[in-house]
Amino acid sequence: MTTGRYSDHDHEHYERPRRRTRPRTKDRPSYDDAVDARVVTVDRGRFTLLLDGRRVMAMKSRPLGRKGVVVGDHVRVVGDTSGADGSLARIVEVVPRTTTLRRTADDDDPVERVIVSNADQLVVVTALADPEPRPRLIDRALVAAYDAGMAPLLCLTKADLADPETLLSTYRSLGVPWVVTQLKGEGAGDLTELLDRLRGRTSVLVGHSGVGKSTLVNALVPGAHREVGIVNAVTGRGRHTSTSAYLLELPDGDGWIIDTPGIRSFGLAHVQPGNLIEAFPDLDEMTETCPRGCTHGTDEPECGLDEAIEAGEADVDRVESFRRLLAAREASSDW
Numbered sequence: 001m002t003t004g005r006y007s008d009h010d011h012e013h014y015e016r017p018r019r020r021t022r023p024r025t026k027d028r029p030s031y032d033d034a035v036d037a038r039v040v041t042v043d044r045g046r047f048t049l050l051l052d053g054r055r056v057m058a059m060k061s062r063p064l065g066r067k068g069v070v071v072g073d074h075v076r077v078v079g080d081t082s083g084a085d086g087s088l089a090r091i092v093e094v095v096p097r098t099t100t101l102r103r104t105a106d107d108d109d110p111v112e113r114v115i116v117s118n119a120d121q122l123v124v125v126t127a128l129a130d131p132e133p134r135p136r137l138i139d140r141a142l143v144a145a146y147d148a149g150m151a152p153l154l155c156l157t158k159a160d161l162a163d164p165e166t167l168l169s170t171y172r173s174l175g176v177p178w179v180v181t182q183l184k185g186e187g188a189g190d191l192t193e194l195l196d197r198l199r200g201r202t203s204v205l206v207g208h209s210g211v212g213k214s215t216l217v218n219a220l221v222p223g224a225h226r227e228v229g230i231v232n233a234v235t236g237r238g239r240h241t242s243t244s245a246y247l248l249e250l251p252d253g254d255g256w257i258i259d260t261p262g263i264r265s266f267g268l269a270h271v272q273p274g275n276l277i278e279a280f281p282d283l284d285e286m287t288e289t290c291p292r293g294c295t296h297g298t299d300e301p302e303c304g305l306d307e308a309i310e311a312g313e314a315d316v317d318r319v320e321s322f323r324r325l326l327a328a329r330e331a332s333s334d335w
């Protein structure tokens with residue numbers, strides 16, 4: 001383990017050119033010898049990378065400055081990339097991200113943050129019972145997915161305990177794809193449908209405590225050793241067993257999942273209504289006549305969506321579901 005042996009301070013001190021002996025140069029080093037890696041997890045300023053199939057510990061190099069490095073990032077690395085015990089490589093570049101899943105501001109954390117990058121699917125893991133589904137949280141996760149340009153997928157766990165139909169009726173008009181899983185009881189363990197949906201993509205798994213996300217991750221990636229909590233019989237909440245987002249490769253090498261056990265809230269203050277409606281091109285088309293600044297919400301006086309409903313051109317359920325998402329954006333951020 002390297003943690004503790006090298007503090008940020010020590011390394012910065014070591015890296016900084018000593019003025020008298022080495023004149024400062026304006027040219028940045030070119031890092032021609034840098035190699036590609038992907039960020040697996042982050043722990044107190046130390047990054048675990050996957051590089052040619054081996055795990056390598058790394059830290060940010062000074063030229064990156066305050067630029068964040070997050071789980072899912074493709075990075076360029078120099079230095080000791082052997083992955084040997086005690087070795088520490090340096091991240092010199094973050095490859096431009098294809099997507100960023102963000103959250104804003106909650107009471108514990110006042111800044112907007114990128115949670116993970118380069119994921120193309122957001123899997124909202126919800127138990128059908130124990131704990132009961134929380135549609136408002138599902139809505140908020142969907143908003144985050146649409147805003148990030150990620151495809152949403154509902155993964156309904158614990159199908160041995162309840163029927164999915166009630167919950168699904170809420171999401172049908174939005175056209176969100178879904179899969180059902182069951183890892184206990186008779187006929188448990190068939191993950192074919194979910195694996196089909198994960199294949200060839202990077203999928204972020206979110207879900208509140210106790211929904212069975214760790215159990216699912218362990219079943220998808222044998223050997224992942226994500227800790228499984230015990231659901232409290234009184235509150236329905238699980239123990240908070242793990243904290244950091246973690247990138248895992250699916251066994252067939254054809255897809256990645258990112259487990260996000262640490263996400264306890266999903267602040268959405270950064271989401272613009274205009275971004276959300278872009279995820280629904282059929283509805284977006286109907287808002288061309290909207291007054292400037294229209295949010296397309298329920299109380300907007302001359303929203304094109306209302307006109308489209310009156311003209312019989314819009315599906316009422318779909319508009320209502322979209323507006324529910326829009327409202328969820330402003331709700332409290334508790335996960």
Ligand SMILES: Nc1nc2c(ncn2[C@@H]2O[C@H](COP(=O)(O)OP(=O)(O)OP(=O)(O)O)[C@@H](O)[C@H]2O)c(=O)[nH]1
Nearest residue numbers: 158183184209210211212213214215228229238239
């Ligand atoms: N009945 C039933 N129970 C399940 C199923 N999947 C998981 N569980 C149980 O649900 C409980 C919570 O599972 P976890 O995998 O720890 O849930 P989690 O979402 O990772 O929760 P945290 O670790 O607290 O974030 C455990 O007791 C599991 O055994 C299922 O398909 N059916």
